Amino acid sequence: MSGSAMSAATTNPGGATAPPLNLPAPGARERRRLSPAFGLAAPGTLFVVLALMGPLALMFRYSLNRFVPGQMMVEALTLANYQKFFADSYYQEVLATTLWVSGLSTLLCLLAGFPVAYFLVRQASDKWKGRLLLLVILPLLMGNAVRTAAWMVILGDKGLFNAFVSTLGLSPVKLMYTPTAVVIGLVSVLLPFMIVTLQSIIEGIDANLEAAASSLGASHLTTLWRVVLPLALPGILAGTMLCFILSMNAYATPVLIGGPSFQMMAPAVYQQVAKAMNWPFGAALAFVLMAVTLVLTTTANVLVQRRYRRWSE
Amino acid sequence: MGILAINRIYAALSALVLAFVLLPLVAIVWVSFFANRILSFPATGYTFSWYVRAWEQEAFRNGFITSVETALVAVAISLVLGVPASLALVRYRFPGRDAIQTVLLSPMVVPGIVGGAALFMAFIELEVLLDVEIAGTLPGLLIAHGLIALPWTVRLVTASLVGMSPSYEEAARSLGAGVLTTFFRVTLPIIKPGIVAAALFSFVVSFIDLEKSIFLVGPGRTTLQIALVSYLEWNLDSTVAAVATVQILIIGALLIASDRYARLARAF
Amino acid sequence: MSDVVLQSIVKRYDATTAVDNVSLNIRQGELVALLGPSGCGKTTTLRMVGGFIPVTEGRILVGGRDLTSLPPNKRNMGFGFQNYALFPHMSVGENVAFGLQMRKLPKADIARKVKTALDRVKLSHLADRLPKQLSGGQQQRVALARALVIEPDVLLLDEPLSNLDAQLRNEMKLEIRNIQQQLGITTIFVTHDQDEALSVADRVVLMRAGRIEQMGAPDDLFERPASHFVAEFMGVTNLLAGTLESVGRFRLKSGEVVAVPVAGLSGDLALALRPERVILDGTDEALLANTLSAEVEFATYRGLVIDYRVRLPSGVTLIARRPSPAVGGPAPLSPGRAVRVSWQPEAGTLVPV
Numbered sequence: 001m002s003g004s005a006m007s008a009a010t011t012n013p014g015g016a017t018a019p020p021l022n023l024p025a026p027g028a029r030e031r032r033r034l035s036p037a038f039g040l041a042a043p044g045t046l047f048v049v050l051a052l053m054g055p056l057a058l059m060f061r062y063s064l065n066r067f068v069p070g071q072m073m074v075e076a077l078t079l080a081n082y083q084k085f086f087a088d089s090y091y092q093e094v095l096a097t098t099l100w101v102s103g104l105s106t107l108l109c110l111l112a113g114f115p116v117a118y119f120l121v122r123q124a125s126d127k128w129k130g131r132l133l134l135l136v137i138l139p140l141l142m143g144n145a146v147r148t149a150a151w152m153v154i155l156g157d158k159g160l161f162n163a164f165v166s167t168l169g170l171s172p173v174k175l176m177y178t179p180t181a182v183v184i185g186l187v188s189v190l191l192p193f194m195i196v197t198l199q200s201i202i203e204g205i206d207a208n209l210e211a212a213a214s215s216l217g218a219s220h221l222t223t224l225w226r227v228v229l230p231l232a233l234p235g236i237l238a239g240t241m242l243c244f245i246l247s248m249n250a251y252a253t254p255v256l257i258g259g260p261s262f263q264m265m266a267p268a269v270y271q272q273v274a275k276a277m278n279w280p281f282g283a284a285l286a287f288v289l290m291a292v293t294l295v296l297t298t299t300a301n302v303l304v305q306r307r308y309r310r311w312s313e
Numbered sequence: 314m315g316i317l318a319i320n321r322i323y324a325a326l327s328a329l330v331l332a333f334v335l336l337p338l339v340a341i342v343w344v345s346f347f348a349n350r351i352l353s354f355p356a357t358g359y360t361f362s363w364y365v366r367a368w369e370q371e372a373f374r375n376g377f378i379t380s381v382e383t384a385l386v387a388v389a390i391s392l393v394l395g396v397p398a399s400l401a402l403v404r405y406r407f408p409g410r411d412a413i414q415t416v417l418l419s420p421m422v423v424p425g426i427v428g429g430a431a432l433f434m435a436f437i438e439l440e441v442l443l444d445v446e447i448a449g450t451l452p453g454l455l456i457a458h459g460l461i462a463l464p465w466t467v468r469l470v471t472a473s474l475v476g477m478s479p480s481y482e483e484a485a486r487s488l489g490a491g492v493l494t495t496f497f498r499v500t501l502p503i504i505k506p507g508i509v510a511a512a513l514f515s516f517v518v519s520f521i522d523l524e525k526s527i528f529l530v531g532p533g534r535t536t537l538q539i540a541l542v543s544y545l546e547w548n549l550d551s552t553v554a555a556v557a558t559v560q561i562l563i564i565g566a567l568l569i570a571s572d573r574y575a576r577l578a579r580a581f
Numbered sequence: 582m583s584d585v586v587l588q589s590i591v592k593r594y595d596a597t598t599a600v601d602n603v604s605l606n607i608r609q610g611e612l613v614a615l616l617g618p619s620g621c622g623k624t625t626t627l628r629m630v631g632g633f634i635p636v637t638e639g640r641i642l643v644g645g646r647d648l649t650s651l652p653p654n655k656r657n658m659g660f661g662f663q664n665y666a667l668f669p670h671m672s673v674g675e676n677v678a679f680g681l682q683m684r685k686l687p688k689a690d691i692a693r694k695v696k697t698a699l700d701r702v703k704l705s706h707l708a709d710r711l712p713k714q715l716s717g718g719q720q721q722r723v724a725l726a727r728a729l730v731i732e733p734d735v736l737l738l739d740e741p742l743s744n745l746d747a748q749l750r751n752e753m754k755l756e757i758r759n760i761q762q763q764l765g766i767t768t769i770f771v772t773h774d775q776d777e778a779l780s781v782a783d784r785v786v787l788m789r790a791g792r793i794e795q796m797g798a799p800d801d802l803f804e805r806p807a808s809h810f811v812a813e814f815m816g817v818t819n820l821l822a823g824t825l826e827s828v829g830r831f832r833l834k835s836g837e838v839v840a841v842p843v844a845g846l847s848g849d850l851a852l853a854l855r856p857e858r859v860i861l862d863g864t865d866e867a868l869l870a871n872t873l874s875a876e877v878e879f880a881t882y883r884g885l886v887i888d889y890r891v892r893l894p895s896g897v898t899l900i901a902r903r904p905s906p907a908v909g910g911p912a913p914l915s916p917g918r919a920v921r922v923s924w925q926p927e928a929g930t931l932v933p934v
Contacts, residue, residue, distance in 0.1 A: 023471070041413050056431045112326075116327045123323060144523045150340050195330075283434070
């Protein structure tokens with residue numbers, strides 16, 4: 001597997017860690033000198049530790065504090081904030097909404113992303129593959145604010161979609177501030193991740209395997225199911241995890257397209273920390289969010305790895 | 314079903330999906346030229362006046378300037394910290410290398426809102442401790458954005474270092490070049506495309522960040538994304554579309570430029 | 582089992598024509614080798630027959646049935662891939678069973694047929710292994726068993742031996758030929774190796790730039806090349822350009838006039854002469870008609886034979902091959918030595934340039 005284009009897909013199917021960097025394996029060339037390496041890596045590592053790890057640890061500590069209205073935070077060592085989360089049906093609903101919206105968005109991304117990835121690898125010429133990939137990535141990087149605004153323009157009550165619908169003589173559809181709109185918005189931002197991940201794993205599957213299956217009598221769908229799918233499983237898992245994690249953490253889309261009555265976890269964290277100033281509970285929400293994501297992705301990872309390991313190593 | 318038919322189905326599905334992904338982009342650019350006073354379809358005519366109006370909005374103008382400043386500093390931070398770290402990760406083997414790699418990439422993994430909230434709390438804590446203002450200030454924002462850009466820089470630069478055979482460096486060393494000379498005369502020129510791509514890409518991810526910044530902006534110091542979101546909470550008109558179009562053009566140009574230097578797809 | 586007919590097959594990609602008007606009738610049970618250098622269109626042709634590449638023009642008939650527009654899974658052909666393309670996530674047995682499962686055979690039948698197929702390639706004891714646990718030769722056998730177990734009408738093999746080392750290649754070559762004859766299955770075998778093609782095929786089709794350059798029995802191509810390209814591809818190292826002076830008299834570009842067999846050709850020609858037929862310091866000159874004096878330029882020792890490059894006074898060089906002393910050949914000649922070069926007129930073949 002050369003080039004790190006593959007890294008996202010192959011070496012570490014998802015989990016809650018970033019795809020690894022595909023560093024060279026230890027070999028004869030390795031240099032065993034410690035000092036320069038540490039010197040080079042230390043500033044960056046220290047920066048992340050101080051600006052991310054430290055604050056996260058602090059926030060975890062805060063999640064064990066007690067919130068007293070008017071006093072903000074009182075030092076304590078209590079699980080009350082976590083208990084509150086699991087006792088409060090409102091927050092359970094927020095979590096449930098987050099989970100099903102993320103699950104659905106991820107599934108749609110998988111269904112819509114696979115044909116594109118397959119097309120890019122198996123059918124598009126190299127020149128077009130590059131261009132189309134760029135075209136896929138561009139919208140991803142136009143920013144959440146801009147993309148969300150665009151979806152508001154399209155999905156609004158008097159938006160592009162309803163204008164189109166009314167030219168057909170149909171009555172307008174209420175889309176804005178519905179879960180449907182949120183899912184649409186999320187899919188559009190997550191699809192590029194899925195496509196790029198799937199693309200790199202399909203690239204690694206020998207096209208002759210599909211030809212072989214086909215010559216042995218398998219239809220295209222059977223070939224996909226029995227040959228491509230099992231071989232692409234790690235990449236599918238990686239892409240699925242990525243999309244799932246990203247949509248679990250989505251902020252702008254649910255806030256702006258979901259509207260005030262639609263609640264997901266990330267906006268709830270912001271709400272508690274910045275608006276309600278209930279830091280202990282906001283912190284607890286953040287850690288519940290991370291923990292749920294971690295548990296789900298790790299479980300999926302273990303399940304798939306178990307099937308995959310037999311022939312992959 | 315014949316091969317040609319199958320190919321056509323894939324091509325059609327891909328076109329459909331691509332259209333879906335690109336639809337918002339096209340729609341907002343289109344709307345930015347609408348002459349309609351209140352945003353509605355169809356257009357009653359076309360005009361450039363929303364661009365003028367957007368620039369006249371102080372929130373957008375200042376937000377744009379803050380965003381560019383922040384992004385430039387974020388690029389600088391991420392390069393200064395990220396290039397040496399990538400070099401260490403790729404060219405050396407040392408205990409804890411995997412752990413350091415995980416740490417360096419972790420800002421990508423921790424949800425933006427969670428990281429932002431944590432940083433916000435830490436800043437407030439520091440303010441109380443040190444009696445200085447951080448949370449709503451530019452330095453606070455810069456730290457957050459350095460954090461956003463760093464993992465992407467590490468990703469792209471390690472990718473180009475992995476693709477570069479260490480024999481070039483060994484050749485330079487054997488010809489008598491010192492460590493620093495080797496880096497600046499051999500390594501750096503060879504991985505320059507990766508570094509340029511990393512810089513451009515870091516600029517973009519910092520420029521478009523919303524989730525981390527939202528905790529750290531202060532009165533009078535707002536990034537463009539925050540300005541857009543706060544505007545969107547109350548209005549949706551072609552002013553926003555004009556701002557969005559400008560942003561799309563800038564980011565599009567940066568991405569096409571950086572793709573020329575390194576295949577962007579491998580950053581993901 | 583069926584005959585295969587290719588009718589004026591054309592494959593065009595945008596500007597380039599990969600296969601240009603190829604027609605071929607393959608009899609039932611015949612093994613035809615598609616031979617040629619890389620890029621000559623042989624693999625493209627094979628993949629079109631297999632159905633993996635759509636045909637631009639022309640028709641493909643098997644047993645009289647037009648398959649041109651059928652997808653691969655409806656063609657009932659066994660395909661052997663250069664890299665074997667064994668499914669890495671399935672065991673050997675599962676790989677072989679795959680095609681039978683596609684045909685929805687009862688489980689018991691599948692098990693029986695898989696066993697027979699693996700027995701035929703002497704691998705039944707490895708049925709539970711994964712492909713990556715097998716050697717290259719074993720993988721090749723599994724690929725063959727997998728292609729044959731579906732009882733295909735036609736067997737298509739794409740460079741099946743190119744990934745094996747020399748000794749294994751010989752062994753597999755015999756085994757493929759053996760199985761093919763036992764089953765009497767119509768087979769197309771793509772290779773770039775003339776030796777492979779000659780030793781395995783009933784008929785060899787030599788392709789060049791998308792077209793058929795010459796086809797015929799192995800000895801036809803080897804002994805009676807129809808063109809400069811064929812002669813060169815078949816390992817004739819001496820190709821001397823010139824023109825016919827009169828019937829049976831050929832004037833080389835360099836001036837020498839030599840006796841050649843009578844041929845109905847004219848214009849710019851080349852005399853193709855195998856190095857084995859060039860005799861150095863021959864004794865029975867009455868038989869040899871063409872005798873020229875020359876000088877040994879250098880000798881290449883090749884184990885069983887020694888190749889001498891000799892230079893005529895006009896500057897033309899020829900290669901002559903003699904058995905080496907290891908197999909009872911004459912003592913080696915040292916460079917610089919004057920020799921007489923001769924050959925029988927009928928040893929040469931005239932080919933158009």
